[in-house]
Amino acid sequence: MFQFKMLGTAAGGGFPQWNCSCAQCARCRAGVDGLVPRLQLQAAVSDDNERWFLLNASPDLRVQLEANAALWPRLGGGLRNTPIAGVVLTCADLDQVLGLLLLREFQPLVVYATALVRETLEANSFFRMMHRVPEQLRWVEIRAGEGFQLGESGIKCTPVVLAGGLPFYAREKETGVAGQASVGLVVEADGRRVAYTPSVPEISEELRAAYASCEAVLVDGTFWSDAELTRTQAGTPSARAIGHVPLSGADGTLALLAGLDVERKVLVHINNTNPILDPESAERRAAVEAGWEIGVDGWELNQRAL
């Protein structure tokens, strides 16, 4: 059976965020008002409950693996083993790749990524730690628009072109060609399709078509408004400047996807500044009334909140 799990639903920094004393983070730390902590974004998929594939690799990955028994090594599977059969990367952002460096310990790993994302990571000296035993890291090149099978599983994955560029640390490698630095994913198995796009710089026609073909869409819920991050500290960028369409406004995600008719629409990659984290906020109410679920750690395709 096709399984799609969210092991973390916060944007980079998590919720609460280590250096933030805003009302939301403070209330979350105090355990009041239903503000639930969230680990940094992480998804995992399987179609047999034996082999699992990670979608990106969060900095919180070690904790996320230990918190989910399905991802533990198998007893009787050899002294060192893991059900993790591969990792699909949608970009080279630190918050989506640092977890790869936690999967060391001489364990062979298959990583699916575009040529540009691979090149960006291989240029980074830390990744030499993934080449300490032969075949430790095996790269499989993926291309926007071309479906590929996840290992020996029955899961098919199709990268969708996104406009986003390479992260700040690798900006000199930027090609300007969409779909090389950043892709969305349509993941399908057992005749069911899920779109996974935690970072959406623009809602293109292609993306809209991909969404419409799916049973569930997991969509960039980073910011409510464009100025939200800037308000935390002078000099920090706007939502759109760092590749996130905000949720609100006439040109925001809720408005642009108002007509989208799919079974489940879920907001993920939620920044600590986003008022939808507060169950009592007007913004949460607006999102829920527009038919969106607010992603939460432990979310599963095959389970619905009561």
Added chain:
Amino acid sequence: MFQFKMLGTAAGGGFPQWNCSCAQCARCRAGVDGLVPRLQLQAAVSDDNERWFLLNASPDLRVQLEANAALWPRLGGGLRNTPIAGVVLTCADLDQVLGLLLLREFQPLVVYATALVRETLEANSFFRMMHRVPEQLRWVEIRAGEGFQLGESGIKCTPVVLAGGLPFYAREKETGVAGQASVGLVVEADGRRVAYTPSVPEISEELRAAYASCEAVLVDGTFWSDAELTRTQAGTPSARAIGHVPLSGADGTLALLAGLDVERKVLVHINNTNPILDPESAERRAAVEAGWEIGVDGWELNQRAL
């Protein structure tokens, strides 16, 4: 009052380790036999309970900060703030520096490191993410044998020469000069001294003298035996080859430090393979009978287990 806390006591990979199904990891996951989980190595010190200094920066740092209220941002301290006043690096190992990349979010940070460790990290493109706002990362150079003050605190820190070299990912920068790539620390405040040496490639006379001057010593407890890691997987290195004197044997840490007369001797940086993790093991008994405490997350200088 001088405080010295251990927020994590495991070696790289943590305990249990994500890809390990050995009896110790399996029993730890099952919650039986007193095998307590441990996060990856992390220490924090303070002499006023307001400003804290981290000793290295673990990959588990985000979770470690949220689990310790003393390290939360202060209410009324501004929207974004942190009690973390600085980070002292003893080496450039991934397991000791990756946490720096978790302390982003445009937050200014002071990092104390040798020139070689700084150069190694600054050569890595990921660290550009620490230069997104002016003065975000401020480096303070430290040198073996030269004491320095931690910020405005009353804590003095003196790096002790260690023989260790640069990690595998930066081996071409190796100078071969001891005390540049790796140092121990003697941390002192209020007339109390603690030695922090989670990675000990050799027990030198200098190190022995530093230990003897302290009230407490926190010492490399990574491996019980030299062949312990190799036994998990063919092709993996011995304990000594990766810079850790094992605990056992005539040339092991317990024997070499048998005559050390200090108030508290604590083993930290304990690998998942080390049998001292098991409270019922003969190895644990031998270590305890030799006067050693087995480090555990939450260990504090000012608290003693009953």
